Amino acid sequence: MILKTLIAASLALTLGTAANAATYKIDNEGAHASVNFEASHLGYSVLTGRFDTFNGSFEYDAANPAAGSVSVEIDMTSVNSNHAKRDNHLRSGDFFDAANHAAGSFVSTGIKVTGDKTAVITGDLTLRGITNQVDLDARFIGEGDDPWGGYRAGFAGTTTIQLKDYNMDGVIGDAAIKITVHAEGVRQ
Numbered sequence: 411m412i413l414k415t416l417i418a419a420s421l422a423l424t425l426g427t428a429a430n431a432a433t434y435k436i437d438n439e440g441a442h443a444s445v446n447f448e449a450s451h452l453g454y455s456v457l458t459g460r461f462d463t464f465n466g467s468f469e470y471d472a473a474n475p476a477a478g479s480v481s482v483e484i485d486m487t488s489v490n491s492n493h494a495k496r497d498n499h500l501r502s503g504d505f506f507d508a509a510n511h512a513a514g515s516f517v518s519t520g521i522k523v524t525g526d527k528t529a530v531i532t533g534d535l536t537l538r539g540i541t542n543q544v545d546l547d548a549r550f551i552g553e554g555d556d557p558w559g560g561y562r563a564g565f566a567g568t569t570t571i572q573l574k575d576y577n578m579d580g581v582i583g584d585a586a587i588k589i590t591v592h593a594e595g596v597r598q
Contacts, residue, residue, distance in 0.1 A: 431471035431478060434563055434595025438464055442564075442594040445484055449587045459491030459500075466516075468595055470563050472553070476521045480531060482591065484514040505578050511538045516591075519543070531567060537576045544569045546591070556596075564594040 436443045445464050451457040466482030486508040489500045501508040518533035531546040546567035553563035568590045 431469040431474070433598045434468050434470060435598055436464075436466045436468070436482070436593050436595050437562070444590075444592045445482070446590045446592075447587050448590075449585060457491060459489060459497075461485065461488050462490050463488035466593070467598075468565070468593060470595075475529060475550075476523050478518075478521050480516065480518040480533065480593070482516045482593075484516075486512055486514050486537075505573075507538050516544075516546075521548075535569075535571065538578070540576050542571070542575050544571060551594075561597040562594055563597070564592070567591045567593070 438444075443464075445461045446458065447460070448456050448458045461484045463485035464482060466480070468480040469478045471477055486506040487501060489497050489506065489508075491497055491500065500506055503509075506514070514535075514537045516533050516535050518531050520532045522530045522532070524530055527550040529548045529550075531548045532543060533546070534541045535544045546569045548565055548567040551564040551566060554561070556562050568588065570586050570588045573585045573587060
């Protein structure tokens with residue numbers, strides 16, 4: 411609680427007396443943000459990958475984090491597991507069907523603060539044209555001035571989805587995928 415109060419006070423000093431939600435553009439150009447995934451590979455190892463192209467923004471008010479929001483769009487053709495043949499398979503109809511559904515997205519529908527630096531962000535995750543509600547376990551990383559005259563805030567969030575919920579279960583059965591988002595945003 412003390413940390414939340416300090417953050418709110420510092421934001422109020424930065425913004426003046428009005429403590430309103432600010433819009434932050436996710437800094438994917440400077441590689442200060444990422445959308446990563448990991449999955450079991452046949453039960454023997456963990457396959458990791460990422461999406462190289464995405465964009466988004468979030469609204470954040472330290473005095474009222476529950477009033478915030480997040481919106482991210484992912485270019486599904488940019489999947490990168492560091493193996494070209496596998497990436498082509500992931501883009502195929504067996505998985506992301508990127509030829510017909512080139513964009514995936516996450517749009518928050520609510521935020522429940524669970525601690526001084528934690529929250530659950532509920533939202534709609536759309537893959538292959540199918541939308542399901544998911545919960546991201548989110549953690550506030552920090553905020554402050556950057557060396558270029560801007561102001562930044564950063565968060566991390568993790569969720570686990572079932573491939574079958576997006577009609578991707580035909581090839582490897584009932585598999586779960588862990589998705590992790592790191593979002594550093596520049597206040598607009």
